[in-house]
Amino acid sequence: MIIVTGANGKLGRAVVEQLLKRVPAEQIGVSVREPNQAQELRECGVRVRRGDFDDAGTLHHAFEGASQVLIVSSGIMGEAEIPHGIQQHLTAIDTAKKAGASRVLYTSHMGSSPTSHFAPMIHHAATEKLLEDSGVAFTSLRNGYYASMALMMIDGAIRTGELIAPVDGPVAWTAHSDLAEAAAAIISEQKWYGMTPNLTGPEAIDMEGIATIASEVLGRNIRRTIVSDEEFRERMLSQGVPEASINMRMGMFLASRQGDFAQVDPALAHLIGRSPKSFGEVLKESITHKQG
Template sequence: MIIVTGANGKVGRVVVEQLLMRVPAEEIGVSVRDPNQAQELRERGVRVRRGDYDDAESLHHAFEGASQVLIVSSGIMGEADIPHGIQQHQTAIDTAKRAGVTRVLYTSHIGSSPTSHFAPMIHHAATEKLLKASGMAFTSLRNGYYAASALLLIGGAIKTGELIAPEDGPVAWTAHSDLAEAAAAIISEQKLDGITPNLTGSEAIDMEGIASIASEVLGRTIRRIVVSDEEFRDRMMAQGVSEASIDMRMGMFLASRQGDFAQVDPVLADLIGRPPKSFREVLKESISQQQG
C-alpha cells in the first residue's frame, strides 16, 4: 500500500489524484489530521486514517500495511519553527521504519542546504540527513520552487501596476500539478532512489521577467521597482506584516540572489513526458480561474 501524508493539503491532495490514475484506489491510503475533510477520497475507495506528525501512535496506525510512504514536508513560518519541524519529520521517519515501510519519499526542494538564507531550505537539508541515517530506502524529491509562490509575490503588483521588491535572482518556477504528476510516477514506477535531480520548470525567471510576462498576459504594464532591503522591510512593516514573515520573504530574496533556485534540469519533463508548464501558463490559468 502507498500512503500519502498531508493529503488534505495542496501538494498531498494532487499527488493522490495522480496516483488514482495509476494504481487501484484500494492500494492507496492517506494520513490526515482531519479525516472528515478527506471523506470524498474515502468514498472513492482510498483508505483514510488520522495521522499527525506530533502523534507517533496516530502515524503508526495510518502507516499500517504500507510499503511506501510519502512524507509531505510540514510547513514552517520562520527559523524559530525549524527544530519543531525537524522533530516532526524525525517522528514520521521513525514511525515509518517501525511500521515496516520499505521506502520513504519526501517533498524536498532544489535549494535544500544547511547554510541557506531561506529557513525552509535548512529544514529540508536536515530532513534529508535524517533520511540517509534511517537505513531505509528513500527518495528525496528535490522540487523546484512552487510557481504558486510567485503568484503571491505579484498579487499586489497586478492591482497597483508596480512589482516592488529588493534585488533578487532567477528562479526555476515549477507548477504544483507537474510536481505531483512526477511524484506519482516516481512512487508507482519505483523510480529515482536517494536524492533526486532537480525537478524544475524549463526556465529560470527573476522578478523583472515575471513583471514582463505579467505585463504581456494582462495587456498593461507591470513595472519592476527594485528597493533596498531596508526599504522593503519598512514597507512590509507599514503594511502590518509580521517580522517573522518579513524575515522569510527576505530570506527567499537573499537565497535567490545567490542562485540557489536557478538550476534547471530536464528530469521533470522526462518523468511527465512533456514540457513542464511555464510560468506564463501558470499565470494565465490563475487569472482565468479568478475571472471564472
C-alpha cells in the same frame, strides 16, 4: 499500501489524484489531520486515517500496512520553527520504518542546504540527513520552487501595476501539478532512489521577468521597481506583515541572489513526458480560475 501524508494540502491531494490514475484506490491510504476534509478521497476508495506529525500513535495507525510512505514536508514560518519541524519529520520517518515501509519519500527542495539564507532550505537539508541516517530506502524529491509562491508575490502588483521588491535572482518556478505527476510516477514505478535531480520548470526568471510575463498575460503594464532591503522591510512592516514573515521573504531574496534556485534541469520533463508548465501558463491558469 502507498501512504501519502498531508493529503488535504495542495501538493498532497494532487499526488493522490495522480496516483489514482496509476494504481487501484484500495492500494492508497492517506494520513491527514482532518479526515472529514478527505471525504472525496474516501468515496473514491482511498483509505483515510487521521495522522498528526506531533502524535506518533496516530501515525502508527495511519501508516499501518505501508509499503511506501510519501512525507509531504511540514511548513515552517521561520528559523525558530526548524527544530519542531525536524522533530515532526523524524517522528514520521521512524513510524514509517516501524510500519515496515520499504521506501520513504520526502518532498524536499532544489535549494536544500544547511547554510541557506532561506530557513525552509535548512529544514529540508536536515530532513534529508535524517533519511540518510534512517537505514530505510528513501527518495528525496528535489522539487523546484513552487510557482504558486510567485503568484502570491505578484498579487498586489496585479492590483497596483507595480511589483516592488529588493534585488533578486532567477528562480526555476515549477507548477504543483507537474510535481504531483512526477511524484506519482516515481512512487508507482519504483523510480529514483536517493536524491533526485532538481525537478524544475522549463526556465528560470527573476522579478523583472515575472513583471514582463504578467504584463503580457494581463494586457497592461506591470512595472518592476527595485528598493533596498531596508526599504522593503519597512514597507512590509507598515503593511502589518509579521516580522517572521518578512524575514522569510528576505531570506528567499538573499538565497535567489546567490543563484540557489536558478538551475533548470530536464529531469522533470523526462519524467512526465512533456515540457513542464511555464510561469506564464501557471499565471494564465490562475487568472482564469479566479475569473471562473
